[in-house]
Amino acid sequence: MSGSDKPxxxxxxPAQPTTAACNHAWNDRLPFHDRADFExxxxxxxxxxxxxxIRRKEDGRVVWDFRAxxxxxxxxxxxxxxxxxxxxxxxxxxxxxxxVCERIYQIRGxxxxxxxxxxxxxxxxxxxxxxxxxxxxxxxxxYYQQRPHKPVVAVIYTHSHADHFGGVxxxxxxxxxxxxxxxIYAPDGFLEETASENVFAGPxxxxxxxxxxxxxxxxxxxGQVDAGLGKxxxxxxxxxxxxxxxxxxxxxxxxxxxxxxxxxxxxGTEAPSEMNLYFPQWRALCVAENACQCMHxxxxxxxxxxxxPRVWSYYLGETLxxxxxxxxxxxxxxxxxxxxxxxxxxxxxxxxxxxxFLNDETLxxxxxxxxxxxxxxxxxxxxxxxxxxxxxxxxYGSVSHNVRAxxxxxxxxxxxxxxxxxxxxxxxxxxxxxxxxxxxxxVLEKARASFAAGDYRWIVQIVNEVVFADPDNExxxxxxxxxxxxxxxxxENTTWRNAYLTGAQELRNGVSKTPWGLASRPxxxxxxxxxxxxSFLAVRLNAEKAASHPMTLNxxxxxxxxxxxxxxxxxxxxxxxxxxxxxxxxVLSMDKVVLDRVGLNEMTFPEALKEGLLKIEGDSDKAVGxxxxxxxxxxxxxxxxxxVRP
Numbered sequence: 001m002s003g004s005d006k007p008x009x010x011x012x013x014p015a016q017p018t019t020a021a022c023n024h025a026w027n028d029r030l031p032f033h034d035r036a037d038f039e040x041x042x043x044x045x046x047x048x049x050x051x052x053x054i055r056r057k058e059d060g061r062v063v064w065d066f067r068a069x070x071x072x073x074x075x076x077x078x079x080x081x082x083x084x085x086x087x088x089x090x091x092x093x094x095x096x097x098x099x100v101c102e103r104i105y106q107i108r109g110x111x112x113x114x115x116x117x118x119x120x121x122x123x124x125x126x127x128x129x130x131x132x133x134x135x136x137x138x139x140x141x142x143y144y145q146q147r148p149h150k151p152v153v154a155v156i157y158t159h160s161h162a163d164h165f166g167g168v169x170x171x172x173x174x175x176x177x178x179x180x181x182x183x184i185y186a187p188d189g190f191l192e193e194t195a196s197e198n199v200f201a202g203p204x205x206x207x208x209x210x211x212x213x214x215x216x217x218x219x220x221x222x223g224q225v226d227a228g229l230g231k232x233x234x235x236x237x238x239x240x241x242x243x244x245x246x247x248x249x250x251x252x253x254x255x256x257x258x259x260x261x262x263x264x265x266x267x268g269t270e271a272p273s274e275m276n277l278y279f280p281q282w283r284a285l286c287v288a289e290n291a292c293q294c295m296h297x298x299x300x301x302x303x304x305x306x307x308x309p310r311v312w313s314y315y316l317g318e319t320l321x322x323x324x325x326x327x328x329x330x331x332x333x334x335x336x337x338x339x340x341x342x343x344x345x346x347x348x349x350x351x352x353x354x355x356x357f358l359n360d361e362t363l364x365x366x367x368x369x370x371x372x373x374x375x376x377x378x379x380x381x382x383x384x385x386x387x388x389x390x391x392x393x394x395x396y397g398s399v400s401h402n403v404r405a406x407x408x409x410x411x412x413x414x415x416x417x418x419x420x421x422x423x424x425x426x427x428x429x430x431x432x433x434x435x436x437x438x439x440x441x442x443v444l445e446k447a448r449a450s451f452a453a454g455d456y457r458w459i460v461q462i463v464n465e466v467v468f469a470d471p472d473n474e475x476x477x478x479x480x481x482x483x484x485x486x487x488x489x490x491x492e493n494t495t496w497r498n499a500y501l502t503g504a505q506e507l508r509n510g511v512s513k514t515p516w517g518l519a520s521r522p523x524x525x526x527x528x529x530x531x532x533x534x535s536f537l538a539v540r541l542n543a544e545k546a547a548s549h550p551m552t553l554n555x556x557x558x559x560x561x562x563x564x565x566x567x568x569x570x571x572x573x574x575x576x577x578x579x580x581x582x583x584x585x586x587v588l589s590m591d592k593v594v595l596d597r598v599g600l601n602e603m604t605f606p607e608a609l610k611e612g613l614l615k616i617e618g619d620s621d622k623a624v625g626x627x628x629x630x631x632x633x634x635x636x637x638x639x640x641x642x643x644v645r646p
Contacts, residue, residue: 031388103282217501320348357386361403
């Protein structure tokens with residue numbers, strides 16, 4: 001099909017009367033008269049970015065557009081956006097350089113996260129340099145236009161998520177790190193957690209993140225309006241320079257360029273590897289991402305390990321007890337600061353109570369026998385007055401999916417009903433259900449009546465069966481898209497809105513084939529230890545192909561002075577570090593830097609062998625055969641229509 005023959009994209013539709021009425025009703029549900037956040041979000045403003053967009057130098061591609069959300073300048077929410085979400089979107093739209101307190105500055109609105117700049121005696125300490133190098137460099141340049149041009153002497157990563165380290169090469173040169181001119185601090189376990197989260201389920205998480213953040217949606221009242229923690233993620237170059245200093249004690253105090261910093265480790269909270277920081281000279285507390293101006297996720301809808309709200313609540317209590325009476329300003333890696341000791345104590349106590357409630361109330365209902373869906377329907381909101389606090393609203397996490405996450409953490413996916421022990425696959429289930437209900441047309445006829453009545457939640461559930469029974473049924477796909485869209489317009493939660501609207505877009509126009517791969521994040525590949533690389537090979541191994549090809553391999557890295565014993569047996573690959581098989585089928589030898597090139601798709605293993613960068617002693621056919629049994633993982637699989645099984 002030529003470009004001119006491609007069908008036109010189906011545009012989003014307006015809000016139905018039911019949706020408009022639902023959204024208008026929100027104006028009476030929450031304290032919109034409270035304007036304190038609008039004062040706080042502007043407090044300390046110094047200057048905005050000198051320009052409209054940030055581009056990559058290599059190809060001129062726009063990685064951040066400050067004009068994308070200009071439609072949010074009007075105060076009244078359109079019918080297609082929940083008024084509470086519209087309020088947050090307008091707050092998150094404030095961007096530029098802000099002063100937090102004496103010698104602490106903040107870059108906001110350049111990315112999903114904030115970059116904090118602390119002025120030392122002779123240089124700068126950069127805390128969390130955003131997602132990508134281009135926006136981090138632009139943020140630092142914005143600071144330099146208003147403040148003295150001091151060199152960066154240290155970088156601090158507060159935790160192991162990419163929006164808190166990815167822009168590091170935009171603010172420092174790796175040679176300065178290697179020479180000792182720049183120190184990089186991170187919490188215990190940072191590098192391992194950073195590498196593992198972005199690799200093992202990386203393709204699937206990246207695909208699901210398109211739904212969570214609305215990356216493929218237009219920026220408009222009919223599309224993506226916010227990402228909860230910020231406007232969205234920049235699309236520049238994600239980088240990583242390994243830390244030179246690791247915080248390992250529960251409480252550690254370091255003086256960096258004349259600045260005293262007390263580090264508080266908070267493992268297992270918002271990230272497996274995370275820490276808060278306290279600056280006694282200025283009575284300033286940084287809570288990383290452990291407390292935000294919204295409810296956070298116990299389990300993100302992009303997928304991740306389930307977090308522990310009990311531990312999260314505990315550490316917030318520890319932070320309150322340790323720093324609550326010693327802090328005049330609290331700032332974080334998202335949103336705007338909180339000023340005033342009393343406000344800080346109330347904020348920390350409320351955030352502590354929020355996660356404790358999600359954990360404890362869910363467990364109470366679990367022990368009464370309620371299932372995950374029962375619990376999410378029973379706990380519709382936090383208790384008052386907590387539910388009316390703007391910083392406890394469902395903008396990023398939600399009560400509904402957080403309580404289901406707590407259930408999953410303690411009880412797993414199974415709800416104890418034997419009818420759910422061994423269900424039929426989704427496509428077969430859908431096909432049989434639709435047949436039992438009288439066929440697709442009978443279902444759609446009833447669903448259209450429900451749509452007219454505004455019963456979108458039921459339509460999404462039931463028409464999904466028609467779509468999965470017959471994904472070529474255009475009428476079903478279009479009705480499902482219309483219903484998803486209206487649910488999205490009604491959502492207070494940014495991630496739910498983005499997921500609903502992305503699903504509607506793909507039902508109407510198909511899946512966009514966007515490239516993804518580890519090669520797009522070379523620093524993360526280089527950070528992989530051999531152990532992590534071999535674990536990822538095991539994930540990619542096609543068990544059906546490998547089942548009849550057992551082998552034992554010894555793998556030697558001369559540049560690391562380390563060896564590994566790999567075993568393929570019963571269709572699985574396992575490895576042992578610093579061990580070797582006594583009689584291997586083959587011995588492979590290559591430097592880690594060559595392995596990195598393979599991981600970055602700069603060469604294949606056969607090419608490395610041909611160029612002499614990989615040496616094989618023994619049965620080379622078996623060794624090379626291993627790599628022919630690895631799957632290429634498809635990052636653009638179907639979600640709202642049946643997936644093609646590998």
